[in-house]
Amino acid sequence: MTKRSLSRALAQCAPGARDPLESVLQGKELSFEQGLRLAKVEGADLEALVAVADYLRSETVGETITYVVNRNINFTNVCFVGCSFCGFGRGPQASDAYSLSFEEVVRRAREAWDRGATEVCIQGGLPRDLDGFFYRDLLRAIKRTLPAMHVHAFSPMEIDYGVLKTGLPLGAYLQMMKDEGLGSIPGTAAEILDDRIRQQLSPNKLPVARWVEIITMAHELGIPTSKSQPTGCAIFCCYARFRNVPPDLPSSFRLVSSIRTPASTNMAEHGRGQRATSTCAFMRFLVSFCTAQFAMFKSPG
Numbered sequence: 001m002t003k004r005s006l007s008r009a010l011a012q013c014a015p016g017a018r019d020p021l022e023s024v025l026q027g028k029e030l031s032f033e034q035g036l037r038l039a040k041v042e043g044a045d046l047e048a049l050v051a052v053a054d055y056l057r058s059e060t061v062g063e064t065i066t067y068v069v070n071r072n073i074n075f076t077n078v079c080f081v082g083c084s085f086c087g088f089g090r091g092p093q094a095s096d097a098y099s100l101s102f103e104e105v106v107r108r109a110r111e112a113w114d115r116g117a118t119e120v121c122i123q124g125g126l127p128r129d130l131d132g133f134f135y136r137d138l139l140r141a142i143k144r145t146l147p148a149m150h151v152h153a154f155s156p157m158e159i160d161y162g163v164l165k166t167g168l169p170l171g172a173y174l175q176m177m178k179d180e181g182l183g184s185i186p187g188t189a190a191e192i193l194d195d196r197i198r199q200q201l202s203p204n205k206l207p208v209a210r211w212v213e214i215i216t217m218a219h220e221l222g223i224p225t226s227k228s229q230p231t232g233c234a235i236f237c238c239y240a241r242f243r244n245v246p247p248d249l250p251s252s253f254r255l256v257s258s259i260r261t262p263a264s265t266n267m268a269e270h271g272r273g274q275r276a277t278s279t280c281a282f283m284r285f286l287v288s289f290c291t292a293q294f295a296m297f298k299s300p301g
């Protein structure tokens with residue numbers, strides 16, 4: 001995206017879209033109203049939004065694309081949480097419920113390593129009878145066999161469950177996991193960071209304040225995190241269709257951008273590629289890009 005084509009795209013869009021886009025280019029944070037306005041753009045305004053997102057992307061990370069060779073290993077699909085959008089979780093008696101042994105998880109991790117993977121992402125459902133130190137012991141089993149494997153594991157929901165099961169304070173629990181080799185925490189269980197919406201989509205999931213507390217504590221202890229936003233998936237479609245109001249995606253991203261990320265917790269530092277971290281510039285890109293994505297899923301009403 002050249003500056004010339006960026007200027008051309010901006011010149012062709014309406015002032016209501018151009019003003020917030022120019023604010024973003026000047027390094028300013030979007031207000032909630034501005035983010036919401038961008039979530040609704042179409043036509044030339046949408047093209048300008050995409051142009052700004054692409055420009056910020058190139059300014060932030062350049063033109064080199066890096067990646068991590070990763071294997072996802074979901075150790076169980078047994079889960080009591082019951083999120084309304086979930087097609088993965090099963091009751092313990094379901095015919096297709098499964099739980100992998102430590103040996104099988106390690107076997108899959110080793111298979112991934114042998115094929116060139118340098119990272120495994122380990123997550124699963126939440127069974128009621130999970131042993132308190134299950135996550136620690138699973139992590140230990142992987143790191144004992146594959147000490148150089150980066151383990152990106154256990155969502156804030158799972159960390160919260162581990163804390164509940166062990167009775168340890170959050171800081172002590174996270175420190176224990178770091179000492180055992182936890183490389184980083186996936187920011188899943190975020191869904192959309194708005195308690196009003198979470199109450200309807202996944203009322204048994206941890207509240208926003210707890211998600212933020214866990215991510216913030218992880219950063220304080222030097223554990224990098226990521227943030228997943230299932231933009232465009234059923235979570236937003238369902239909400240928009242059945243509630244006929246726009247989801248608070250802009251406020252969700254504004255909350256994440258307010259969580260400062262110490263340099264020591266930058267995911268890029270683990271040396272196998274660049275992943276999402278919450279630098280302001282990158283969040284501005286995400287806000288722009290994801291509001292564009294969301295525009296496809298607006299309420300039919």
Ligand code: SF4
Pocket residue numbers: 079080081082083086087088089124125126157202
């Ligand atoms: S916590 Fe995860 S596995 Fe369990 S129901 Fe919710 S989305 Fe599904």
